[in-house]
Amino acid sequence: MGTFLIANKVLLPEMLVFLMSLLTLMAGVFLPTRMRESSALVFAQTALWGAIALAFWGMLAGTVTLFSGTVVVDHLAFTLKVLSYVTASGVCFYAHAYLKAMKMPVLEFYVLTLLSVLGLSALLSANHFITLFVGLELMSMPLYAMIALRRHRSDCLEAALKYFVIGAMATGILLYGIALLYGATHTLGFPDVANAIPVAMHGHHLLMSFALVFITIGIAFKLGIVPCHMWLPDVYEGAPTIMTMMVATLAKIAALGMLLRLLVSVMPALFAEWQPLLMVLVVLSLFVGNVTAVKQANLKRLLAYSSIAQLSYLLLGVFTGTTAGYSAAMFYLATYVLTTLAAFALIMCFRREDGEEAVDIADYAGLFQHHPWHAVMFAIVMFSLAGMPPFVGFIAKLQIFQALLQTGPFWLVIYALLLTVVAAYYYIAVVKVMFFDESQTPLRKVSLGLGNGLLTLNALGVVMLGVQPSGLLTWLSL
Amino acid sequence: MIDVQTLTFFAFSGLLLLSAGGVVFSRHAVSSVMFLILCFLCSTVLWLMLHAEFLGLALLFVYVGAVMTLFLFVVMMLNVKIDATKARLLKYFPFVLVLGGGLVTMLWLALGPDAFSIKKTGVLAFSEHYNNTRAIGEVMYTQFVIPLELTAGILLVAMVAAIALTFRGSQQRRVQDTPKQLMASKANNLRIVSMASEHEGGE
Amino acid sequence: MIGLAHYLVLSSMLFVISFIGIVINRRHLIVMLMCVEMMLLAVNMHFVAVSQYFHDISGQIFVFFILAVAAAESAIGLAILVLLYRCRQTIDVESIDQLKG
């Protein structure tokens, strides 16, 4: 009975989210048409903020393992969950006006978002491969579907299809990796597997190395790094911007959660294998992301390549194999999510004359003359992504490099920093276009409704957290 | 000497791989679907040999009964004509074949008899009272109740998504709108048109 | 006698065939989806075999969930596919290249 109460308490956030997603669905059926959309937003926000409150309440119980060890609620799960609820809440605010403008079904959007967050939350709490897999799928499938919600646009559909096919493949590969690991350890609970690996090292070393490769590839898809990065620019470009925002934030939270759970908690015994593996991935992704971004004319594509690079900096933190590195990766993720939200929200603010979204960098020429505040926010975001002080991106990169310098190798630091020089080039080029180029035809700014205020807060947050990162740093450290 | 089990295994696993090849290489999507169904059938047999009765049958029901029907339905519905010129294999097919061959070989090294020989794993042995379905059912609703609930969520997602995506909206439905019928009045349903009277001089 | 290795190698072959199927197929998108299904079948085979040989039921539970999820996944995949077909009147893999660069 006591266990059940604890179970209730720590799983309340998920229960609330699930319940509210059903309520939102019902709202679509029973509420009068004019109230549906706003009530859906209210439901979604209630669910997310209620879940945050409940998560904090539940965390008072400390680390709890439930249901014969299939679910765990610990600090990692808790922080990433709260981060994902906050992110989803931001996405919902930004989405509201956008959905109407793009003629996307509003209600379904909120329902699917809540279910996706539910999946993410389960994934983060997973203590068993089955929970992990089911959570992962529950998180991903709404994303596939929501990208296709602008169903008359062939580029959206193409993006959805590519995301879906590659995603399904990656899931297959991940599952095969899990199956290989299962073959070596005959068990699927995380603590059991972690205990069984050192034993199985004698007979099944090669098998577990392979399992590691397959699992890493599966996670690499979610992170969007080499060799599973090819889908990312296409999806970022083709998807409705609100969905790009979601793929760029929620999916990355899931990826880091999986990375830390699987590599760090489950396979610490295979550290000697996964560290060089991550190094190769980081080296390649840093290069591919940063260099390819240089030639992009489409802002969303540029941000896609930049995200490949950004996520490989995050991976550098995990690569170190130290607590400092993991904490740095957590902080990097939080700042990346914050900055990315602002970046895509800014893109959502502007339309070309023909009503299309302004996604070409050239569209933004001379933005500063017509919409100075938005141009400044863009500059803040770009500078932060480029890792310049006093923006939060600087602190994040500093954390990563500090952790990396402790463990080395030194040439990797040099390499990563050299590529930040390249990165600075394309980020600054965007700012240059906005501030210094002649404007051709002024962009039309559209209101994001409630998102307008949030956007300002968001951009200021990028500055404020850069100036005062201590709280977040402490909270996110593992 | 080859016993029945071995024979069955090799027959069906051979058939499985062949039909898998058929899925990949057949010219028409419909035959691909058929080959895939054959794949599932072979797998069912193999799983039954493993005493995994529940899953074997579930595979049959869920996949062959539902999913593959769906695939077949979509293939028929779209009825895409495949351009004959595109039926060729890709230029880099040999390269891919080498990659695949290499992967199989390496997996063999990790999974083959060296790692999982009978000596190491023992033979497949179950007590007389072993009941596969019971064994699954015992943990499904206890230990794995959370994933089960989440799977319910996944099915809900699939339903909502499929409807939201493919449902073309109400304009194509013919429905009875009762309030509208009741609100009907002479004023907005009947139009009186004044016309010139018919010519009467025809008689 | 048929040992575990037989099943595992069989599943690895099935996995590689379906992977190759995705890579070389340039005709029908739907075949790609079928290859993904086949990939999951390979995984399932692996799980079932290991589960039965080592008497650990959780492997079969996993398979059960994979089956359920894969069914749902193919529903969404096919929905997107149908939409794309409506939009472009083709589901050639080669024609799906509007987004690139």
Place this chain on the structure above:
Amino acid sequence: MGIHEITLLTIFAPLLGAIVTGLACRVWSNQAAHSMTIGGVAVGLMSALYLAHWTLIAHPGFSDNWTLYTWASYGSSHFDVGFLLDGLSAIMLVVVTFVSLLVHIYSIGYMEEDPGYPRFFAYMSLFTFAMLCLVLGNNFLVLFFGWEGVGLVSYLLIGFWFKKDSAAEGSLKAFLVNRVGDFGFLIGIALLLSYVGSLDYAEVFTKAPALANLTISVIPGVVWSLPTLICLMLFIGAMGKSAQVPLHVWLPESMEGPTPISALIHAATMVTAGVYMVARMSPLFELSDVALTTVMLIGSTGALMMGLVGIVQHDIKRVIAYSTMSQLGYMMAANGVSAYALGIFHLTTHAFFKALLFLAAGSVIMGMHHDQDLRHMGNLKKYMPWTYAVFLIGTLALVALPPFAGYFSKDAIIEAVFLSTLPGAKYAYVCLVLGAFVTSFYSFRALFLAFHGKERMSTHQRDSLHESPWVVRVPLLLLALPSVIIGAVLVEPMVYSHAGFLSHGEITVLPNHDVMTTLHHHFDGVWHLVEIAPQGPAFWATLLGLGFAWIAYIKAPALPNQLAASCKVCYQVLVQKFGFDWFYQEVIVKFADSTSQVLYKRLDMGLIDGGIVNGSGRMVAYVAGLMRRLQTGYLYHYALIMLLGLVAMVTWFMLRHYHIG
């Protein structure tokens, strides 16, 4: 008000001016904009003077290290915003605020008709703020903030006339080259943070000696001592900011910006940040002979090479820009031989006379209707006597003729390098002496071409030639005064006094590097220094340069006629003289000219600018294009890449497992 409040006032008065003007730049008149910013900087100067008086004269050896607030702290490390006021920063404070104020005033006249007038002033004040942060910070974080801040504003100001394509490109190049420097700088800071655990100067310097024996593997197989690595990385930052070879390429480009900017940022203040930083980090640099030698060699090489390149420039601003790089080389060389005080001293004198030269050049440019080509000038002294006078003073100070300001600092640097025992010091010495000759040659060349000789401008330009207004002339005069006397005034307290401005622990010199003590022994009063000037080679090199310049650009135009009229037999002496002229003209000048051209075209423009900077840019762009083409949009290619990655990794692990390869 206590010292803390006055320090804050110095820093934030310019910021306040910048913010208010920046926010109100659309509604305010030009008058209000420049009053506000000049007011801010003037307050800054006043308080800086007070602080300097307090620190240097009233309380010699005063040092105030305090934290304003803690920016972030976690674990054991904490980031503070704090300031350090000591002799070193006090000197820099005065230099920065003084030059900044005069450039502000000068800009009233120079930017008069520019539509971006208020914005320009806001940027300049913002720059002053960032520079003051850089100078006053008591830890690497504030230093880096100022460092990036000045870079950013410099970038904005170079691109100020962004409608000019070259300006936008110049600004981008400046930014990128600086990023290369910054990346080294960041590595240095990160290394310190991870090995010392603090960014505070005081803490770092206290703990630095403990690092001396640590080593780090740079690339597998190459092990360096930690202090060397840290110092080299920090020095890369300094190279970027202070335009040292080969990271100097951005500075000539930056001349696309308005002239006041060139004077303030690219001559007097920002580009000297690297010199200041190296001096500030003296406790670290002292730990590594390798780093010091590198600093010295790069500095002295730049001093000569950039001077040579300056000879062939036709743009008056570019001549001065190359001279700046050359002088920065002198300062770095001084730092390299541990004569940090001399580096700072030369920085100070240079700030005044180089700002003067730039502003005078700006005055010429205004007179010439924004024509900067020396070939279009000539005999300007007739039209612009004031400008001529101050330009002459600036030139004399630059070429280091006694008793002008440059003499005291530059001659001492050459002397110090002569005394140094570091490997390569002889090479550096030769470079610097030759540099003195070259400096003199190109400086007088520019002076003669612009102000003497035939008038080569178009009639239109000639008709409207006029002296600049008073608002331009006053700053020039105010800068001319220190350009004459500042060397003589400051040489004793800054360099030769045992109780001087910089001898209270502001800089650290290990006994085995100490060249300054030897220099002290030679010192016998300021006038004695002037008297002994002819004893050094640099003095004669300078005179030689002056003489050659005079022959080549004043005398030579008449050369062919005289040669034709002369009798080879009778006028042996004359012939010999002309023979010398001929030799000079045909051999020396041509040789020097072609060497400089080669240096400029091949090395500077070709290899460094084109090859390294643009080349790497082009390579990145090329590779980017290639990578883009990989992104075909076909799903099966994407899957293929995944398969490839998978198989490659699996193979790798298999080979590892069987210990193959």
